[in-house]
Amino acid sequence: MTRRRARLVTTAALAAAALALVAAGCGGSSKSSSGGGNETTTSGGTSSSGGKTFANFRIAYDQGIDFLDPGLSYTVEGWGIMWNVYLPLLGYKHANGPDGATLVPYLAQDMPTVTNGGKTYEFTLRKGIKYSDGTEVKASDFKSTIERDFKVDSPGVGFFGNIVGADEYGKTKKGDISGITADDATGKITINLNAPQGDFEYILATTFAAPVPPSTPDKDQSTTPAPSTGPYMIKSYKPNKQAIVVRNPNFDASKFDGNVPAGNPDKMTIDIIGDDSVALQRVISGQDDYDFHQIPPDRLSSVQQKYADQIKVYTPANTYYFFMNVRVPPFDNLKVRQAVNYAINREALIRVYGGLGQPTEQVLPPTYPQYKKISMYPYDLAKAKQLVEQSGDKGMEVTVWNHDRGSDPKATAYLTDVLNKIGFKAKEKIVNSAVYWTTVGNQATKAQIGFADWFQDYPHPLDWFDVLLNGNRITQTHNNNYSNFDDSAVNAKIEALKKEPSLNSKVNGEWAQVDKMVAEQAPWAAFMNRQFTDFFNSDMDLSCYINHVLYQFDFATICHK
Numbered sequence: 001m002t003r004r005r006a007r008l009v010t011t012a013a014l015a016a017a018a019l020a021l022v023a024a025g026c027g028g029s030s031k032s033s034s035g036g037g038n039e040t041t042t043s044g045g046t047s048s049s050g051g052k053t054f055a056n057f058r059i060a061y062d063q064g065i066d067f068l069d070p071g072l073s074y075t076v077e078g079w080g081i082m083w084n085v086y087l088p089l090l091g092y093k094h095a096n097g098p099d100g101a102t103l104v105p106y107l108a109q110d111m112p113t114v115t116n117g118g119k120t121y122e123f124t125l126r127k128g129i130k131y132s133d134g135t136e137v138k139a140s141d142f143k144s145t146i147e148r149d150f151k152v153d154s155p156g157v158g159f160f161g162n163i164v165g166a167d168e169y170g171k172t173k174k175g176d177i178s179g180i181t182a183d184d185a186t187g188k189i190t191i192n193l194n195a196p197q198g199d200f201e202y203i204l205a206t207t208f209a210a211p212v213p214p215s216t217p218d219k220d221q222s223t224t225p226a227p228s229t230g231p232y233m234i235k236s237y238k239p240n241k242q243a244i245v246v247r248n249p250n251f252d253a254s255k256f257d258g259n260v261p262a263g264n265p266d267k268m269t270i271d272i273i274g275d276d277s278v279a280l281q282r283v284i285s286g287q288d289d290y291d292f293h294q295i296p297p298d299r300l301s302s303v304q305q306k307y308a309d310q311i312k313v314y315t316p317a318n319t320y321y322f323f324m325n326v327r328v329p330p331f332d333n334l335k336v337r338q339a340v341n342y343a344i345n346r347e348a349l350i351r352v353y354g355g356l357g358q359p360t361e362q363v364l365p366p367t368y369p370q371y372k373k374i375s376m377y378p379y380d381l382a383k384a385k386q387l388v389e390q391s392g393d394k395g396m397e398v399t400v401w402n403h404d405r406g407s408d409p410k411a412t413a414y415l416t417d418v419l420n421k422i423g424f425k426a427k428e429k430i431v432n433s434a435v436y437w438t439t440v441g442n443q444a445t446k447a448q449i450g451f452a453d454w455f456q457d458y459p460h461p462l463d464w465f466d467v468l469l470n471g472n473r474i475t476q477t478h479n480n481n482y483s484n485f486d487d488s489a490v491n492a493k494i495e496a497l498k499k500e501p502s503l504n505s506k507v508n509g510e511w512a513q514v515d516k517m518v519a520e521q522a523p524w525a526a527f528m529n530r531q532f533t534d535f536f537n538s539d540m541d542l543s544c545y546i547n548h549v550l551y552q553f554d555f556a557t558i559c560h561k
Helices: 076-082 097-101 139-151 166-172 200-204 276-284 297-306 334-343 346-352 381-391 408-421 436-440 462-469 488-498 505-521
Strands: 039-041 057-061 090-092 103-105 113-115 120-124 180-183 188-192 232-238 242-247 267-272 311-315 318-324 357-359 397-403 425-431 449-455 524-530 532-536
Touching: 057 276, 120 200, 139 166, 139 180, 139 188, 276 297, 276 532, 318 334, 318 408, 334 381, 334 408, 334 524, 346 357, 346 408, 346 524, 397 408, 397 436, 408 425, 408 449, 425 436, 462 488, 462 505, 488 505
Parallel strands: 057 267, 397 425, 397 449
Antiparallel strands: 039 311, 090 103, 113 120, 120 188, 180 188, 232 242, 242 267, 311 532, 318 449, 318 524, 357 524
């Protein structure tokens, strides 16, 4: 999988995350009440420590990097590297559990001053911060960075549409975004919104909002990395081969009030490996220190038994689902969409992933306080066949889309078989993972049904419903609403809840209602909240291990024995 991001938690809503021991080869962990938190299991330690520098951290990475340009990357793989490279005004604590969802100032001196009924945010830039090339970071760099996002057609521009003047700028790419003003002399940055927005501070903590020099070209800079502000810089990147990350010579951790650690590895050698088994063996043999890949299901039990102290099993906030495009037959018919939900055996799909997962029928993962379990579509193949008969679409040809990596193609192979059983003529269309998301996110493709997954950009329900299911945000290209779901009642509810300044029990209940409204219309057949593994060789000291609620394993804080 590409661990597709959103994909990105309101801190007040976070509670302690539960730890659960995952038995070999099976899913099932206890729930966490933290909004968008991760659940982590291991027989090793979980405390974090720092100040243990070592020469080189060798990583067996997968092929999920889309870009290493902060304005363009939208995968866990890209963000996992760039979290410690490009710093936004705000960021997250480098900590395990719910504490990692706490927003703290990064490039900003303090958290913002919010006035004008929640529509004006004011920041002051920290003094004396330099990019890795030695140039000074200026307040106006933030403004030019957001404008660059629009110029490069960043998948993150939708996050900034509420800024005054942003929509107009996005249409013309001329002039400037009037709602952002910056004073380089004082370091003051002011952002004016059209309406209050409860998740805006989390949006400012995304990689899309991390300043780069104004001279950065308005095109993909992955292979000619833009100068960085974080503790590390990208020295080189050869797509599908290797990325080299080294220390930023101009980074001074003392300027960040303890919010941004200097990091332990002096260098990270990130080898991009196409095969899960090869990656695993490289770590077992000592060629690499860490396996980002998921352990192959047929080897999971033996690895857990033999290397129990070297493996971490965790559940990030994620949902795996099959999207159904409501604009094209037969999935423009509610009965067909309901039929698919009845026809899939979610437990069987979890077995495809080695048993590491929990079944689900809804959008929000169970780690969210807004989650209220939905049990609307029990496995019932006979009912599914009956609904297809009633729909009048029986016998229609259906193409099932997926990418070519990991266990995901097995999921759509299963789905294709199910569709044929309930009365369709289904076939698979497998696309290279490097272009899959942009392919199914392009309206010209008219993808009928396919695989998707979502990992939070920030821990707030808006990152799920607004990004993925708000019909007002459907785009011609780079569309995240693969179902093209455009329900007026759901749209209105999302837009109203977007203006809520904070999450409380009443608002949480309303988000749970949105989840139910979506399930009733069935634009998705959600099937799993997946669990994952982090595997290390015996030379690594896992007392330093941090699994972050958003970025997952924190490469920068690991220690060597």
